[in-house]
Amino acid sequence: MPFSHTADPRVAPVGDPEPEVAEMLAKTLGDDRGVPLAIFRTMARHPRMMKRFNVLGGFFLTRGDLPARERELVVLRVAWRSGCEYEWAQHVLIGRRAGLTDEEIARVAHPGAKWSAADEVLLRAADEVLDRTDLSDATWAELAGRFTETQLVELVVLVGFYRMAAGFLNATGVQKEADLPGWPAGVAPEGDR
Template identity: 40%
Template sequence: MRLSKPRIPPLADADMTADQLAAVEPLRSGKLGVLNIFRTLAHAPKALDRFNTWGGYVLSRRNDLPAREREIVILRVGYLCKSGYEFTQHTRIGLDSGLTAAEIEAIKRGADAGWSAGDAALIRATDELHKDHFISDATWAELGRHFTTKQCMDVVFTTGQYTQVSMILNSFGVQLDAGQTLDPELKGY
């Protein structure tokens, strides 16, 4: 975690305005509930509403990447951005989406950590987008050998969304939700 306390504290329900409560209401019925990220973003309820619309696309079946492959991208972004909150949340989601604990550990090591060619291409594409905001011709071609054009687009959309999420989490100082444990490699970031 980059910050040991929030710069923008998460709002308790009792401290929210009617607009803020309306912005978090759809999250209450979700699998994860109203997490600290959403309680923090509730300070800007109109932004939270739009954030949830786009984020909902990235995490839905409308994103053509299978859930496991999507989580490889998200976890790699979280790790590269040194976002302890993001990596922690998506470790659980990744496990639920078919990744193993060993694979999640290997995500931190990169594309040459014993992955299949398709998985390695996802990690390379994510690394290139993180470093240069561009996927090289060679990596794009390799992605195309394993994924459809729409899935390749969704790699870029997912990387972009979770880069933004990581910037938000890191800069606002969003702290882990109750019961979560930070990956030791992300302590002090």
């Protein structure tokens, strides 16, 4: 799905931000040295949008009603399906902290892999929203047996938000930090097929 670019990044991350932008960046996630992540330094080219993006993204990561493990399983599926290595890499780390094992993380990239019924329906939901911009009645009914309406709304918006983020990351050519993991060994992202 992602195109090859003649040069990446297409939009250079902000290097020496104005004080107002520096203050916003100071509130974002950073690497081990405290440097704001490349996604935020790139989005800082549009500070007003970055501010709103961070509110919704921060909600999902810290204030959402979905359990963290389930959220990260869905985000990883979106990243893989979108061919977004940057999003994948960041959420491998977040997913580990949320309780996903390395084996589960790698399995996200294997269509038809065996999952528990609870995990399978989450992955199917992500796939349906990505493929059809909708959920089948069967998938909705399975999810509704487990999640509240609030969580169902959050799940659907989660898929859309991270698909949007993947499009931003891929199209602008944001480069992942060097110390981040890549795709699972031997598996090409679906976007590259």
